[in-house]
Amino acid sequence: MGQSFFFSQRPQVRRFLLIQLVGALFWLSGVLLDMSASAALLPAILWSVTASLRWQAGRWWLVIHALFAPLVFFASQLDLAPGWYLLAFGISWLVFGHVASSGVPLYLSNRQALTWLSEQLPHGASFMDVGAGTGTVLAWLARTRPDLSLSGIEHAWLPWLIGKLRLSASVDWQRGDYRRVSFAGVDVLYAFLSPVPMLELWQKARQEMRAGSWFISNTFEVPGEEPDEIIELNDWKHGRLLLWRM
Numbered sequence: 712m713g714q715s716f717f718f719s720q721r722p723q724v725r726r727f728l729l730i731q732l733v734g735a736l737f738w739l740s741g742v743l744l745d746m747s748a749s750a751a752l753l754p755a756i757l758w759s760v761t762a763s764l765r766w767q768a769g770r771w772w773l774v775i776h777a778l779f780a781p782l783v784f785f786a787s788q789l790d791l792a793p794g795w796y797l798l799a800f801g802i803s804w805l806v807f808g809h810v811a812s813s814g815v816p817l818y819l820s821n822r823q824a825l826t827w828l829s830e831q832l833p834h835g836a837s838f839m840d841v842g843a844g845t846g847t848v849l850a851w852l853a854r855t856r857p858d859l860s861l862s863g864i865e866h867a868w869l870p871w872l873i874g875k876l877r878l879s880a881s882v883d884w885q886r887g888d889y890r891r892v893s894f895a896g897v898d899v900l901y902a903f904l905s906p907v908p909m910l911e912l913w914q915k916a917r918q919e920m921r922a923g924s925w926f927i928s929n930t931f932e933v934p935g936e937e938p939d940e941i942i943e944l945n946d947w948k949h950g951r952l953l954l955w956r957m
């Protein structure tokens with residue numbers, strides 16, 4: 712069970728938890744060996760940063776590991792009423808509550824991607840944003856491309872609520888899981904998700920979308936599927952739109 716349980720479907724989150732747990736043991740050992748509580752953070756941080764270099768994909772994990780234990784420690788010194796932690800947890804859950812199961816956090820399409828979409832989408836197309844966040848893409852297209860028929864679906868409550876407040880009634884704005892909606896009438900499917908759901912999403916789109924429709928993924932590839940077109944966004948993160956004609 713050990714290897715398969717911790718390093719299987721959601722490896723990065725499990726590795727993070729495991730590394731931090733061992734880091735906490737380092738900290739505890741330091742305190743038991745008469746180090747001050749803040750000095751004992753040092754071996755814990757050294758361990759977690761080194762372990763993240765070895766076992767986590769992406770350098771941002773290193774930053775998260777370096778900051779996590781000191782932030783927990785200093786927050787515990789602030790003597791805040793427990794209600795504040797509950798509130799912070801509640802807000803985080805409303806925004807990121809599904810991340811552990813979906814593997815997709817919230818971040819938004821940038822101006823370059825939005826501009827390309829508003830300039831290049833076919834006239835009168837029906838456009839769906841799957842995992843639509845706060846409705847950024849749809850709000851932009853509603854303003855710049857009134858000829859499009861727009862829809863979006865988002866499963867996290869708070870981003871969905873923000874979208875609900877900002878989007879006009881002409882946009883079909885749903886709360887729920889895109890895996891449960893049909894893509895049959897969609898001319899352009901847009902996804903800005905993560906590597907985790909791409910293969911499954913591609914297979915669903917392949918089955919349901921009609922010939923000639925477009926599948927656009929912001930940044931994330933579909934394993935084993937070459938896009939028909941790659942649009943470089945020329946932004947700081949070397950973003951790309953990958954376009955498949957179905």
Ligand SMILES: C[S@@+](CC[C@H](N)C(=O)[O-])C[C@H]1O[C@@H](n2cnc3c(N)ncnc32)[C@H](O)[C@@H]1O
Nearest residue numbers: 813815818819820842843844865866888889903
């Ligand atoms: C990276 S954000 C992109 C937001 C928006 N599409 C944009 O480009 O600005 C991805 C969003 O997908 C949502 N999401 C992930 N899996 C989902 C699912 N199965 N059904 C609905 N929403 C999902 C997440 O909650 C997150 O808000």
